Amino acid sequence: MTVQFSPAAGHDRFVGRAISRVDGPAKVTGLAKYAGEFTALDLAYGVVVSSAIAKGRITGIDTAAAEAVPGVLKVLTHENRPATSTKPEDYQDAVAPPGAPFQALASDRIAFSGQPVALVVAEDFETARYAAALVRVTYATERPHTDITAQADAAYDPPMKRAGIKPPPEPWGDAAKALEAAEVRVGAEFRMADEHHNPMEPHASTVIVEKDGTYTVYDKVQGVSNTHDYITSAFGLKPEQVRVLNPYLGGGFGSGLRPQYQLFLAMLAARDLRRSVRVTLTRDQMWSFTYRSEAVQIVALGADRSGKLTALRHDAVQGTSQFEDYQEVVVNWSGVLYECDNVALTYSLTKLDTPTPGDMRAPGAVTGVYAIETAMDELAYATGQDPIALRLKNYTERDPTEDKPFGSKALRDCFRQGAERFGWARRDPAPRSMREGRELVGWGMATGIWESMMMQSSAHAVLGADGRLEVGNSTGDLGTGTYTILTQIAADTLGLPMEHVTTKLGDTRLAQAPVAGGSWTAASSGTAVMKACRAIAEQAFKLARGMENSVLANVDFERVVFTNGRIELAGDPGTGIALTEVLRATGTERLEATGDAGPDKDFAQNYEAYTHSAIFAEVKIDEELGQIRCTRIVSAIAAGKILNLKTARSQILGGIVMGIGSALHEESMLDHRIGRFMNHNLGEYHVPVNADIHDIAVIFVDEEDKANPLGVKGLGEIGIVGVAAAIGNAVFHATGQRIRHLPITLDKVIGAD
Ligand code: MOS
Numbered sequence: 009m010t011v012q013f014s015p016a017a018g019h020d021r022f023v024g025r026a027i028s029r030v031d032g033p034a035k036v037t038g039l040a041k042y043a044g045e046f047t048a049l050d051l052a053y054g055v056v057v058s059s060a061i062a063k064g065r066i067t068g069i070d071t072a073a074a075e076a077v078p079g080v081l082k083v084l085t086h087e088n089r090p091a092t093s094t095k096p097e098d099y100q101d102a103v104a105p106p107g108a109p110f111q112a113l114a115s116d117r118i119a120f121s122g123q124p125v126a127l128v129v130a131e132d133f134e135t136a137r138y139a140a141a142l143v144r145v146t147y148a149t150e151r152p153h154t155d156i157t158a159q160a161d162a163a164y165d166p167p168m169k170r171a172g173i174k175p176p177p178e179p180w181g182d183a184a185k186a187l188e189a190a191e192v193r194v195g196a197e198f199r200m201a202d203e204h205h206n207p208m209e210p211h212a213s214t215v216i217v218e219k220d221g222t223y224t225v226y227d228k229v230q231g232v233s234n235t236h237d238y239i240t241s242a243f244g245l246k247p248e249q250v251r252v253l254n255p256y257l258g259g260g261f262g263s264g265l266r267p268q269y270q271l272f273l274a275m276l277a278a279r280d281l282r283r284s285v286r287v288t289l290t291r292d293q294m295w296s297f298t299y300r301s302e303a304v305q306i307v308a309l310g311a312d313r314s315g316k317l318t319a320l321r322h323d324a325v326q327g328t329s330q331f332e333d334y335q336e337v338v339v340n341w342s343g344v345l346y347e348c349d350n351v352a353l354t355y356s357l358t359k360l361d362t363p364t365p366g367d368m369r370a371p372g373a374v375t376g377v378y379a380i381e382t383a384m385d386e387l388a389y390a391t392g393q394d395p396i397a398l399r400l401k402n403y404t405e406r407d408p409t410e411d412k413p414f415g416s417k418a419l420r421d422c423f424r425q426g427a428e429r430f431g432w433a434r435r436d437p438a439p440r441s442m443r444e445g446r447e448l449v450g451w452g453m454a455t456g457i458w459e460s461m462m463m464q465s466s467a468h469a470v471l472g473a474d475g476r477l478e479v480g481n482s483t484g485d486l487g488t489g490t491y492t493i494l495t496q497i498a499a500d501t502l503g504l505p506m507e508h509v510t511t512k513l514g515d516t517r518l519a520q521a522p523v524a525g526g527s528w529t530a531a532s533s534g535t536a537v538m539k540a541c542r543a544i545a546e547q548a549f550k551l552a553r554g555m556e557n558s559v560l561a562n563v564d565f566e567r568v569v570f571t572n573g574r575i576e577l578a579g580d581p582g583t584g585i586a587l588t589e590v591l592r593a594t595g596t597e598r599l600e601a602t603g604d605a606g607p608d609k610d611f612a613q614n615y616e617a618y619t620h621s622a623i624f625a626e627v628k629i630d631e632e633l634g635q636i637r638c639t640r641i642v643s644a645i646a647a648g649k650i651l652n653l654k655t656a657r658s659q660i661l662g663g664i665v666m667g668i669g670s671a672l673h674e675e676s677m678l679d680h681r682i683g684r685f686m687n688h689n690l691g692e693y694h695v696p697v698n699a700d701i702h703d704i705a706v707i708f709v710d711e712e713d714k715a716n717p718l719g720v721k722g723l724g725e726i727g728i729v730g731v732a733a734a735i736g737n738a739v740f741h742a743t744g745q746r747i748r749h750l751p752i753t754l755d756k757v758i759g760a761d
Pocket of ligand 1: 230263369
């Protein structure tokens with residue numbers, strides 16, 4: 009059944025407006041608690057000891073000095089840790105790639121630098137930290153391989169595909185031949201640094217042992233069900249023995265999709281000691297798991313003199329760990345973006361002695377779109393085309409990789425509105441043609457793309473006799489505004505003021521929903537909430553109609569609206585009845601309903617769903633010093649219906665800032681001799697700070713989509729995609745130098761690279 013979103017008519021319509029976060033006051037007053045802040049009377053503190061080597065074996069681990077410190081309760085190592093499941097599949101969480109997930113303290117083997125080798129548990133944090141420094145570990149060191157360039161020859165086609173990740177499409181036409189025959193060719197290798205997630209809140213888990221022996225777990229995770237299922241299978245517990253909560257996240261860009269090792273260690277210690285344990289990772293330990301892997305990419309484009317593509321190749325090799333085949337969609341975007349008769353796309357992996365890479369905001373698209381959109385700029389120069397004109401020449405209304413039309417694609421409007429706001433028409437395309445004092449000025453643009461997905465999600469709603477509504481499910485609000493948009497949707501569906509709606513998230517006792525990721529939460533949980541509220545509306549209407557002398561006695565459901573807490577005859581505001589009155593008069597304590605949402609099979613059979621963007625960037629570069637400033641960004645976004653202009657804009661702003669980071673700042677530097685990320689702190693791993701961010705304008709273009717009844721496509725990720733290419737293209741325009749290795753730092757600009 010298709011349920012159309014039909015909010016109450018009139019003034020109280022919240023969806024589509026700019027509304028401040030409902031969780032804002034809790035966050036700014038400190039009432040919002042995070043995973044590492046929950047406590048218990050018997051709480052003990054665990055501190056992780058990290059491996060000093062990247063590959064080899066532990067030959068000895070001396071814990072005596074640590075154990076002798078008063079207040080130390082236990083030092084857990086591979087030698088004394090209690091047994092957990094021996095089956096690798098029991099550690100595979102809902103979004104795990106193929107392979108055998110890392111298990112902390114499982115053996116003496118070291119697989120990556122920073123791997124946890126011991127957990128020191130003490131009565132207080134300071135004691136645990138001090139004692140952790142006294143643990144002495146000796147190793148038999150082997151030479152690690154962490155250089156993707158050196159390992160690129162050993163690249164392999166992953167034997168098992170990761171669930172939900174589309175492998176590259178089969179090639180079509182003959183790209184090699186067409187490339188050879190092309191009138192114009194561009195092609196190059198693109199590189200991009202490893203990047204690490206650095207949400208403000210580091211990963212933390214608090215495991216509380218309840219009096220009845222069950223566990224209440226607060227975990228920094230993007231969806232509590234994933235943590236719950238991981239714990240019960242790894243520790244052999246029954247579902248009802250574990251409750252997981254995480255009401256708030258201090259940012260989640262993908263590192264919180266999978267349960268991380270601090271959770272496993274906190275559970276291990278809590279079960280062993282029979283007391284509550286908290287483990288919080290330090291900032292530098294944030295470099296000891298999941299990261300955005302560098303990729304070696306080659307893009308080759310062939311075109312006729314007018315710029316019409318005749319051949320497109322995109323090959324990528326990405327790193328993964330020795331124990332899992334992490335995969336993301338890197339090259340497919342090139343096939344989806346442009347119409348071309350001869351296309352070949354390949355993606356392979358190479359094994360590195362690092363932790364398993366993982367999803368990081370727009371995983372794969374950030375990487376692949378950077379390469380194709382830089383190559384398209386090169387083709388624009390090679391054919392003397394304006395970059396927008398070139399993209400329009402190769403525009404496609406169908407997804408060539410699936411041979412299906414897009415459900416909606418307002419990218420032309422993104423180009424038009426973005427260009428107008430930016431002033432693109434005033435651009436002189438000649439490199440080095442614009443200057444302001446000692447600074448070269450450059451203008452560049454790129455396209456962004458991300459998939460729009462629906463995931464199976466439920467939501468539950470309860471309307472009380474006082475007219476207050478509670479809705480919710482187990483997914484997480486990463487800080488994206490999920491609490492707020494769900495509250496808006498619920499309030500509109502039942503015609504209630506937002507103040508009368510409470511949204512609850514991040515608790516396994518709530519209706520089942522997946523991790524918040526992939527930009528699917530607004531569409532999936534939003535639809536589920538809308539359906540649950542819609543079901544309550546129908547129940548309330550039925551009750552109202554059956555009431556004695558009901559004014560709605562002979563009215564159909566389609567003819568009423570829910571507004572101001574009342575059910576009213578459409579177009580006749582006087583005729584109706586308050587919801588509270590319906591419940592009171594019928595002796596109903598509360599109404600409740602569950603709504604289920606998921607992919608629409610009919611839609612999926614006939615359409616492909618993507619969000620798009622056009623990004624315009626201005627850079628100013630000090631000609632002598634090479635210092636680059638990104639002084640202006642305009643991003644025009646086509647992402648279906650925008651539920652909340654304020655939180656939506658914040659999502660795009662955040663994505664753009666992160667994109668500026670990719671383009672100009674972020675780089676986890678490996679010392680390949682020891683296989684270690686060396687700049688594992690925010691002093692040396694540069695992220696954009698306020699001084700790096702100037703003008704950013706966000707435009708939402710109108711787009712009607714039918715993938716779900718809300719018309720929503722998701723916004724968490726599209727903001728970052730293509731930003732690095734737009735900035736790199738602006739750097740070329742400013743300097744005449746094509747830098748194909750991110751981040752574009754000043755040493756590269758002045759030619760020292
Ligand atoms: Mo996102 S990388 O799916 O958290």
